[in-house]
Amino acid sequence: MPKRIFKKSICNLLDGAMGTMLQQAGLQPGENPDLWCITHPEAVTEIHKAYIQAGSQFISTNTFGTNAYKLQNSGYTVQQVVQAAVACAKKAAEGTDTKILLNIGPLGQMLQPMGTLEFEQACHWFKEVVAAGAQAGVDAVYLETMTDLLEVKAGILAVKETCDLPVLASMTFEQTGRTFTGCLVESFGITAEALGADAVGINCSLGPAEILPMVRTLCESCNLPVFVKPNAGLPDPITNQYDIDPEQFARLMQQYQPLGVAAVGGCCGTNPEYLRCLKKHFAGYVPHRIHQAPQSKVCSTMQTVPILPGTVIGERINPTGKKKMKEALRMGDMDYLLTQAVEQAEAGAQILDVNVGLPEIDEAQMMRQAVLAIQGVTELPLQLDSTRADVLEAGLRVYNGKPIVNSVNAESAVLASILPLCKKYGAAVVGLTLNDAGIPASANERVALAKQIMDAALQAGIPKEDIYIDCLTLTASAQQKDVWDTLRAVRMVKEQLGLKTVLGVSNVSFGLPNRAQLNTSFLNMALAHGLDLPIMNPNEPTMMAAIRCFRVFQMQDENAAEYIAAYGNQTATAPAAAATSDVSLYDAVLLGLKAQAGSAAQFALQQTDPQDLVNQVLIPALDEVGKRFEEGTCFLPQLLQSAGAAQAAFDAVKCAIEQQGENGVKKGPIVVATVKGDIHDIGKNIVKVILDNYGYSVVDLGRDVPPEAVVQAAKQYDAKLVGLSALMTTTLPAMAETIAQLKQAGLGCKVMVGGAVLTPDYAKMIEADFYVRDAKASVDVAKQIFG
């Protein structure tokens, strides 16, 4: 239950602007307003006092920009500023029962994956402020003007992990209905409620009229008390003056009354006069919120997904039985995971399952990394898939939105360790109907286990709508007689317990031919029995077709619009693409024709030895492209298109070599990274693609990589060559530091460096072994080292 912060029977009056008031009092541009708590405490106290006299029952401290990052060169600590600020507020509130809110604004840096700020660092900075505020005696914490939902999450967690104070969270939206980072109002409401915020609101950016529809959406997306603090209209672009006077403001604010908002106030451009008018117009107002019926929904910051029958969870990011995915996880090849994520999203997945379970890797670290990276390229909500609590927590902390946890089962130890995580991080949970004794054969027993899981989850404070049950698909080849009980159990869970249902559909066909056929048929039946969330391969056209048909029959896809959009241009069956090989492999690579290169390679491999094909066709073709690039007759995109085409051919070659029973041995490995602080990845990625082409195994550590991580990877993979990239003058020192640490570790590896601002002289100065001016040059270095 949310902690009570606002009184129920009256309208709670917040305060108005601090920043614009301080400017009127003489604050200069570039000056840190929060330091006025120390340098001009009487001015700050006067502003608070004026609001209290105007009717504010809640005042927020002058600490909007107070955090270790923003104060770093100020000469003051967080503790000092917060103490001074709370003292100003307390002095103003003396003799009244005004509540004091600890004001916390955005940290001023973008979190990963959008920027380089690490989630735990953000949490830490928030915790310092919260601890100082709690110590100084504030009544609640007020996170405001937030634009990144992940930062809101860091703030809420920081409060909960530091003290027992209530937490109010407020974001700021553009007229588009999204924040600068793309966060939806609905995602904010869903996520903040799931994370245990005590009230939510919208402030700043716009006036009362523009914010109104957004507050309506916020009220509909959660059952928390809602507050609003708009600006005094919109600012004039030249004079920066806001365009609504106090009386107009208060009258516009009355439109919020039918929504049952719990508290009102103002933001930029407002002053005590606005609050006085608000008080007048809200006299006698009793907040009455319409209770929202519980809805099963998950979300990312950019997208909310209601759990309806036939909501597709993509299964492809999972190493079980997938050789390539295993290899990618072992080598830390995040790009492969991302490719899988984007392909599934394009094929129609609505949620992506993420399972990175391999015994030989640091699974928790990989889960964290995967969640960040996948959220950097797709808007889809994620389902974090592991049985280990530490792995799940690593992903849950950095997940931006409301995810699904897959999974718990009916074993009490499992329930005890994982359900509290789901509660804390606001996740929906999948419960598998099995326990220490295994999967019961009969539907009745499985439903009994589902009931146990449901009771435990409710006990842990997880709402019923967030509990999904997986009745477990059994394989028809091994447990044929139990398959039908799965379907019966789905129906019973749905009808008797009223819970949403999940099934890993593809399990049914293990060990049988033409698996897609069995999977599709089973999917159709499961949907008819009440399956909500099939975990399946969305790249399988027949299965997605089954889903789209189901949505037509179920009236989800009104007027069959989605169906027509997907299949409108198609006759009954698509003609099979003719396998042509009219372009030679050499030409296909030269011209950068990916599909043709793949089929030409397959064709050629029927007669040619794989190794000969590489040495006599592929490498010469690549060398020719490289030569043209150096001469300047072909340019970068063409070079890379040829690389992509060659890659398709190499994939075919690799298959052929493996069929011969050999392992395609690659030379290397070479570790590549963009150095700490640098987020420009493109040069390093070009090098990676080209090296890969020439048969070198490349371990890509990504961007913003700390020196220690480079050293560790060089050691772990026993790399003879390390490639470092830096694009900015500000990140060159990080490159020098990385090289110094590599040399100090005494690994004996060579280092090649490149990047826009780098020069051969500078490379020499920081003791790099090679300066490479472009990707082709990096291949020459690799040849020198590995042959």
Added chain:
Amino acid sequence: MIRTLPQELEQAEVLRYLGATGKPMPNSVQALLQKAKEELWQAASPRAATKLLPLEQIKPLLQGKDILLHLQGCDSGVLLGVTLGLGVDTLLRRALAMDMAYAVVLDAAASVLVEQIADELEQQIRQSLSQQNRFMTGRFSPGYGDWPISVQPQFVQYLDAFKQAGLCTTSSCLLTPSKSVTALCGVANHPVKGRQAGCTTCALRDTCTKRKEGKCCAQENF
């Protein structure tokens, strides 16, 4: 401040970024360029922040010789920031994972687009100032010449760019979203040209494609 997208992408400029000026463009690259344009126009949410301040008030920002030369004869400065928004960064990350050939074209196209939007904003400000008989120099950005990029965080703070445009810096002074531009223009009561820094102190002097073509950005537009 919400900005609109231009009608067209300056394709010749994109090709220059790609090192392809004067070279024949194969159809396959033309197709990538077309796709980049379509996706950029979908994903970009251009925003801008501007602030006119007396030079007196922004003194802490004015480090090095080049920016002072640029502002000679000016009494005020227009700080401006333009960004394509985080949607474009997502698009770029996706392209980097899926298709490098497309990624380099998209990256170059986005760089050109943000400059186009900055150009347009600059022209608009110049026009509105000229109505008050005020004159403005061209843009000069942190990191250019000997103006250290380390002023970027403070620059963004003076500009209030986070609130106005969602623009901020990383701890290594890079702008996020990544396709963003900040710049300062000098303002005076008489016609001013400003002075670009030239190649001598430029961090990119060894790799600049313009310089390779024997041109200098200091010679253009001024």
